[in-house]
Amino acid sequence: MGRDYLMEQAEYLKKDLGKHNISQTLFQRLKELIIEGKLPAGYMMPNENIVSEMLGVGRSTLREAYTALAVFGFIRRSKAGTFVNEIDNIVNIAPFSITVENSDLNDLLEFRYMLEGETASYAAKRATAEDIAQLTHCYEKMIAYRNDVNLFVDYDSMFHMQVSAATHNKLLISTMIAAKESFEKGIRLAMRESLTQNPRVIDVTIELHGKILEAIKNGDYQTAYSAMREHISYVNLTVKYG
Structure with a gap:
Protein backbone atom coordinates (compact mmCIF):
# COMPACT_ATOMS: atom_id res chain seq x y z
CA MET A 1 0.00 0.00 0.00
CA GLY A 2 1.35 3.43 -0.99
CA ARG A 3 2.25 6.18 1.40
CA ASP A 4 -0.71 8.37 2.37
CA TYR A 5 0.82 11.84 2.13
CA LEU A 6 -2.45 13.66 2.78
CA MET A 7 -3.09 11.72 5.98
CA GLU A 8 0.37 12.76 7.19
CA GLN A 9 -0.63 16.41 6.78
CA ALA A 10 -4.15 16.09 8.19
CA GLU A 11 -3.40 17.85 11.49
CA TYR A 12 -1.90 20.83 9.70
CA LEU A 13 -4.76 21.04 7.19
CA LYS A 14 -7.55 21.01 9.76
CA LYS A 15 -5.89 23.14 12.46
CA ASP A 16 -7.83 26.34 13.28
CA LEU A 17 -9.97 26.22 10.13
CA GLY A 18 -12.60 28.38 11.78
CA LYS A 19 -16.10 28.83 10.39
CA HIS A 20 -15.60 31.31 7.56
CA ASN A 21 -13.90 30.96 4.18
CA ILE A 22 -12.79 27.41 4.95
CA SER A 23 -12.42 26.44 1.29
CA GLN A 24 -10.01 29.34 0.66
CA THR A 25 -7.93 28.35 3.70
CA LEU A 26 -7.79 24.74 2.52
CA PHE A 27 -6.81 25.90 -0.96
CA GLN A 28 -3.91 27.95 0.41
CA ARG A 29 -2.68 25.13 2.66
CA LEU A 30 -2.93 22.44 -0.02
CA LYS A 31 -1.18 24.74 -2.51
CA GLU A 32 1.63 25.26 0.00
CA LEU A 33 2.01 21.51 0.55
CA ILE A 34 2.18 20.88 -3.20
CA ILE A 35 4.78 23.61 -3.75
CA GLU A 36 6.88 22.26 -0.88
CA GLY A 37 6.66 18.72 -2.28
CA LYS A 38 4.86 17.34 0.75
CA LEU A 39 2.10 16.30 -1.65
CA PRO A 40 4.31 15.08 -4.51
CA ALA A 41 3.60 15.11 -8.24
CA GLY A 42 1.55 12.10 -9.30
CA TYR A 43 0.07 11.54 -5.84
CA MET A 44 -3.59 10.53 -6.01
CA MET A 45 -5.76 12.19 -3.39
CA PRO A 46 -7.96 9.85 -1.32
CA ASN A 47 -11.69 9.63 -2.02
CA GLU A 48 -13.50 12.93 -1.31
CA ASN A 49 -15.69 11.33 1.36
CA ILE A 50 -12.59 10.13 3.21
CA VAL A 51 -10.86 13.53 2.99
CA SER A 52 -14.00 15.39 4.08
CA GLU A 53 -14.36 13.16 7.13
CA MET A 54 -10.63 13.36 7.89
CA LEU A 55 -10.67 17.17 7.89
CA GLY A 56 -14.12 17.63 9.38
CA VAL A 57 -15.46 19.68 6.45
CA GLY A 58 -18.33 19.28 4.03
CA ARG A 59 -17.79 17.82 0.56
CA SER A 60 -18.93 21.06 -1.08
CA THR A 61 -16.24 22.97 0.86
CA LEU A 62 -13.58 20.46 -0.18
CA ARG A 63 -14.72 20.59 -3.81
CA GLU A 64 -14.40 24.39 -3.83
CA ALA A 65 -10.80 24.07 -2.63
CA TYR A 66 -10.12 21.41 -5.27
CA THR A 67 -11.72 23.58 -7.96
CA ALA A 68 -9.36 26.44 -7.11
CA LEU A 69 -6.35 24.09 -7.13
CA ALA A 70 -7.38 22.73 -10.53
CA VAL A 71 -7.90 26.20 -11.98
CA PHE A 72 -4.43 27.26 -10.87
CA GLY A 73 -2.89 24.06 -12.27
CA PHE A 74 -1.86 22.35 -9.03
CA ILE A 75 -4.08 19.29 -9.47
CA ARG A 76 -5.96 17.54 -12.26
CA ARG A 77 -9.31 15.86 -11.79
CA SER A 78 -10.58 12.95 -13.85
CA LYS A 79 -12.81 9.90 -13.58
CA ALA A 80 -9.75 7.99 -12.42
CA GLY A 81 -9.26 10.33 -9.44
CA THR A 82 -7.66 13.59 -8.33
CA PHE A 83 -3.90 13.83 -8.93
CA VAL A 84 -1.19 16.32 -7.99
CA ASN A 85 0.40 17.92 -11.06
CA GLU A 86 4.04 18.67 -11.78
CA ILE A 87 4.72 22.23 -10.64
CA ASP A 88 7.74 22.91 -12.83
CA ASN A 89 5.63 25.02 -15.17
CA ILE A 90 4.52 27.18 -12.24
CA VAL A 91 7.99 27.48 -10.75
CA ASN A 92 9.50 28.36 -14.13
Whole structure:
Protein backbone atom coordinates (compact mmCIF):
# COMPACT_ATOMS: atom_id res chain seq x y z
CA MET A 1 0.00 0.00 0.00
CA GLY A 2 1.35 3.43 -0.99
CA ARG A 3 2.25 6.18 1.40
CA ASP A 4 -0.71 8.37 2.37
CA TYR A 5 0.82 11.84 2.13
CA LEU A 6 -2.45 13.66 2.78
CA MET A 7 -3.09 11.72 5.98
CA GLU A 8 0.37 12.76 7.19
CA GLN A 9 -0.63 16.41 6.78
CA ALA A 10 -4.15 16.09 8.19
CA GLU A 11 -3.40 17.85 11.49
CA TYR A 12 -1.90 20.83 9.70
CA LEU A 13 -4.76 21.04 7.19
CA LYS A 14 -7.55 21.01 9.76
CA LYS A 15 -5.89 23.14 12.46
CA ASP A 16 -7.83 26.34 13.28
CA LEU A 17 -9.97 26.22 10.13
CA GLY A 18 -12.60 28.38 11.78
CA LYS A 19 -16.10 28.83 10.39
CA HIS A 20 -15.60 31.31 7.56
CA ASN A 21 -13.90 30.96 4.18
CA ILE A 22 -12.79 27.41 4.95
CA SER A 23 -12.42 26.44 1.29
CA GLN A 24 -10.01 29.34 0.66
CA THR A 25 -7.93 28.35 3.70
CA LEU A 26 -7.79 24.74 2.52
CA PHE A 27 -6.81 25.90 -0.96
CA GLN A 28 -3.91 27.95 0.41
CA ARG A 29 -2.68 25.13 2.66
CA LEU A 30 -2.93 22.44 -0.02
CA LYS A 31 -1.18 24.74 -2.51
CA GLU A 32 1.63 25.26 0.00
CA LEU A 33 2.01 21.51 0.55
CA ILE A 34 2.18 20.88 -3.20
CA ILE A 35 4.78 23.61 -3.75
CA GLU A 36 6.88 22.26 -0.88
CA GLY A 37 6.66 18.72 -2.28
CA LYS A 38 4.86 17.34 0.75
CA LEU A 39 2.10 16.30 -1.65
CA PRO A 40 4.31 15.08 -4.51
CA ALA A 41 3.60 15.11 -8.24
CA GLY A 42 1.55 12.10 -9.30
CA TYR A 43 0.07 11.54 -5.84
CA MET A 44 -3.59 10.53 -6.01
CA MET A 45 -5.76 12.19 -3.39
CA PRO A 46 -7.96 9.85 -1.32
CA ASN A 47 -11.69 9.63 -2.02
CA GLU A 48 -13.50 12.93 -1.31
CA ASN A 49 -15.69 11.33 1.36
CA ILE A 50 -12.59 10.13 3.21
CA VAL A 51 -10.86 13.53 2.99
CA SER A 52 -14.00 15.39 4.08
CA GLU A 53 -14.36 13.16 7.13
CA MET A 54 -10.63 13.36 7.89
CA LEU A 55 -10.67 17.17 7.89
CA GLY A 56 -14.12 17.63 9.38
CA VAL A 57 -15.46 19.68 6.45
CA GLY A 58 -18.33 19.28 4.03
CA ARG A 59 -17.79 17.82 0.56
CA SER A 60 -18.93 21.06 -1.08
CA THR A 61 -16.24 22.97 0.86
CA LEU A 62 -13.58 20.46 -0.18
CA ARG A 63 -14.72 20.59 -3.81
CA GLU A 64 -14.40 24.39 -3.83
CA ALA A 65 -10.80 24.07 -2.63
CA TYR A 66 -10.12 21.41 -5.27
CA THR A 67 -11.72 23.58 -7.96
CA ALA A 68 -9.36 26.44 -7.11
CA LEU A 69 -6.35 24.09 -7.13
CA ALA A 70 -7.38 22.73 -10.53
CA VAL A 71 -7.90 26.20 -11.98
CA PHE A 72 -4.43 27.26 -10.87
CA GLY A 73 -2.89 24.06 -12.27
CA PHE A 74 -1.86 22.35 -9.03
CA ILE A 75 -4.08 19.29 -9.47
CA ARG A 76 -5.96 17.54 -12.26
CA ARG A 77 -9.31 15.86 -11.79
CA SER A 78 -10.58 12.95 -13.85
CA LYS A 79 -12.81 9.90 -13.58
CA ALA A 80 -9.75 7.99 -12.42
CA GLY A 81 -9.26 10.33 -9.44
CA THR A 82 -7.66 13.59 -8.33
CA PHE A 83 -3.90 13.83 -8.93
CA VAL A 84 -1.19 16.32 -7.99
CA ASN A 85 0.40 17.92 -11.06
CA GLU A 86 4.04 18.67 -11.78
CA ILE A 87 4.72 22.23 -10.64
CA ASP A 88 7.74 22.91 -12.83
CA ASN A 89 5.63 25.02 -15.17
CA ILE A 90 4.52 27.18 -12.24
CA VAL A 91 7.99 27.48 -10.75
CA ASN A 92 9.50 28.36 -14.13
CA ILE A 93 7.26 31.42 -14.54
CA ALA A 94 8.29 32.90 -11.19
CA PRO A 95 10.57 35.58 -12.75
CA PHE A 96 7.62 36.88 -14.78
CA SER A 97 5.47 36.80 -11.65
CA ILE A 98 8.05 38.96 -9.86
CA THR A 99 8.09 41.40 -12.79
CA VAL A 100 4.31 41.70 -12.64
CA GLU A 101 4.35 42.18 -8.88
CA ASN A 102 6.77 45.11 -9.22
CA SER A 103 4.97 46.73 -12.15
CA ASP A 104 3.34 50.13 -12.05
CA LEU A 105 -0.41 49.89 -11.44
CA ASN A 106 -1.24 51.61 -14.74
CA ASP A 107 0.99 49.14 -16.61
CA LEU A 108 -0.77 46.26 -14.89
CA LEU A 109 -4.22 47.60 -15.79
CA GLU A 110 -3.22 48.05 -19.43
CA PHE A 111 -1.78 44.53 -19.47
CA ARG A 112 -5.03 43.10 -18.16
CA TYR A 113 -6.99 45.00 -20.80
CA MET A 114 -4.87 43.51 -23.60
CA LEU A 115 -4.67 39.99 -22.20
CA GLU A 116 -8.10 39.19 -20.87
CA GLY A 117 -10.18 40.23 -23.87
CA GLU A 118 -8.35 37.69 -26.01
CA THR A 119 -8.56 35.13 -23.21
CA ALA A 120 -12.35 35.46 -23.08
CA SER A 121 -12.54 35.18 -26.85
CA TYR A 122 -10.63 31.89 -26.90
CA ALA A 123 -12.66 30.63 -23.92
CA ALA A 124 -15.87 31.20 -25.91
CA LYS A 125 -14.44 29.13 -28.77
CA ARG A 126 -13.16 26.24 -26.64
CA ALA A 127 -15.04 26.02 -23.34
CA THR A 128 -16.32 22.56 -22.44
CA ALA A 129 -19.48 21.82 -20.48
CA GLU A 130 -17.30 21.36 -17.39
CA ASP A 131 -15.62 24.74 -17.95
CA ILE A 132 -19.02 26.43 -18.21
CA ALA A 133 -20.23 24.66 -15.07
CA GLN A 134 -17.20 25.95 -13.14
CA LEU A 135 -17.66 29.49 -14.47
CA THR A 136 -21.33 29.38 -13.51
CA HIS A 137 -20.39 28.20 -10.03
CA CYS A 138 -17.99 31.13 -9.56
CA TYR A 139 -20.57 33.59 -10.89
CA GLU A 140 -23.28 32.29 -8.56
CA LYS A 141 -20.90 32.55 -5.61
CA MET A 142 -20.15 36.17 -6.55
CA ILE A 143 -23.86 36.90 -6.35
CA ALA A 144 -24.21 35.00 -3.05
CA TYR A 145 -21.31 36.96 -1.47
CA ARG A 146 -22.14 40.39 -2.90
CA ASN A 147 -22.18 41.81 0.65
CA ASP A 148 -18.80 40.34 1.63
CA VAL A 149 -16.09 42.13 -0.35
CA ASN A 150 -13.31 39.66 0.47
CA LEU A 151 -15.26 36.55 -0.51
CA PHE A 152 -16.73 38.37 -3.50
CA VAL A 153 -13.23 39.14 -4.76
CA ASP A 154 -12.09 35.55 -4.13
CA TYR A 155 -14.74 34.28 -6.53
CA ASP A 156 -14.22 37.17 -8.94
CA SER A 157 -10.54 36.16 -9.17
CA MET A 158 -11.46 32.49 -9.53
CA PHE A 159 -13.89 33.38 -12.34
CA HIS A 160 -11.08 35.04 -14.30
CA MET A 161 -8.76 32.09 -13.71
CA GLN A 162 -11.49 29.73 -14.89
CA VAL A 163 -11.90 31.81 -18.06
CA SER A 164 -8.20 31.31 -18.74
CA ALA A 165 -8.51 27.57 -18.01
CA ALA A 166 -11.35 27.38 -20.56
CA THR A 167 -8.96 28.52 -23.30
CA HIS A 168 -7.03 25.24 -22.93
CA ASN A 169 -3.96 27.26 -23.90
CA LYS A 170 -1.10 26.48 -21.51
CA LEU A 171 0.71 29.75 -22.14
CA LEU A 172 -2.37 31.88 -21.44
CA ILE A 173 -3.11 29.87 -18.31
CA SER A 174 0.50 30.17 -17.08
CA THR A 175 0.48 33.92 -17.70
CA MET A 176 -2.70 34.33 -15.67
CA ILE A 177 -1.29 32.18 -12.86
CA ALA A 178 1.86 34.32 -12.74
CA ALA A 179 -0.10 37.57 -12.68
CA LYS A 180 -2.94 36.35 -10.46
CA GLU A 181 -1.79 37.76 -7.12
CA SER A 182 -1.17 41.25 -8.49
CA PHE A 183 -4.42 41.16 -10.45
CA GLU A 184 -6.29 40.23 -7.31
CA LYS A 185 -4.71 43.07 -5.34
CA GLY A 186 -5.91 45.46 -8.04
CA ILE A 187 -9.45 44.12 -7.84
CA ARG A 188 -9.49 44.37 -4.03
CA LEU A 189 -8.15 47.90 -4.21
CA ALA A 190 -10.85 48.86 -6.69
CA MET A 191 -13.65 47.32 -4.68
CA ARG A 192 -12.64 48.62 -1.27
CA GLU A 193 -11.97 52.17 -2.37
CA SER A 194 -14.93 52.54 -4.72
CA LEU A 195 -17.57 51.01 -2.45
CA THR A 196 -17.36 53.99 -0.13
CA GLN A 197 -18.15 56.29 -3.05
CA ASN A 198 -20.24 54.15 -5.39
CA PRO A 199 -22.31 51.29 -3.89
CA ARG A 200 -23.27 50.16 -7.42
CA VAL A 201 -19.79 48.86 -8.19
CA ILE A 202 -20.66 45.33 -7.03
CA ASP A 203 -23.90 45.31 -9.05
CA VAL A 204 -22.16 46.55 -12.20
CA THR A 205 -19.38 43.99 -11.75
CA ILE A 206 -21.91 41.16 -11.40
CA GLU A 207 -23.78 42.38 -14.48
CA LEU A 208 -20.60 42.47 -16.59
CA HIS A 209 -19.51 39.01 -15.44
CA GLY A 210 -22.97 37.77 -16.40
CA LYS A 211 -22.48 39.11 -19.94
CA ILE A 212 -19.11 37.39 -20.19
CA LEU A 213 -20.55 34.10 -18.93
CA GLU A 214 -23.48 34.18 -21.37
CA ALA A 215 -21.20 34.93 -24.30
CA ILE A 216 -18.91 32.01 -23.42
CA LYS A 217 -21.92 29.71 -22.96
CA ASN A 218 -23.17 30.71 -26.42
CA GLY A 219 -19.78 30.38 -28.07
CA ASP A 220 -20.02 34.05 -29.03
CA TYR A 221 -16.33 34.94 -29.06
CA GLN A 222 -16.84 38.51 -30.30
CA THR A 223 -19.24 39.39 -27.50
CA ALA A 224 -17.01 37.60 -24.96
CA TYR A 225 -14.08 39.71 -26.14
CA SER A 226 -15.98 43.02 -25.98
CA ALA A 227 -17.72 42.18 -22.67
CA MET A 228 -14.42 41.31 -21.00
CA ARG A 229 -12.78 44.49 -22.26
CA GLU A 230 -15.79 46.49 -21.05
CA HIS A 231 -15.38 44.87 -17.63
CA ILE A 232 -11.63 45.51 -17.45
CA SER A 233 -12.16 49.11 -18.61
CA TYR A 234 -14.67 49.58 -15.80
CA VAL A 235 -12.20 48.16 -13.26
CA ASN A 236 -9.48 50.42 -14.62
CA LEU A 237 -11.65 53.51 -14.31
CA THR A 238 -12.73 52.47 -10.82
CA VAL A 239 -9.13 52.02 -9.67
CA LYS A 240 -8.03 55.34 -11.16
CA TYR A 241 -10.99 57.54 -10.33
CA GLY A 242 -13.05 55.71 -7.71
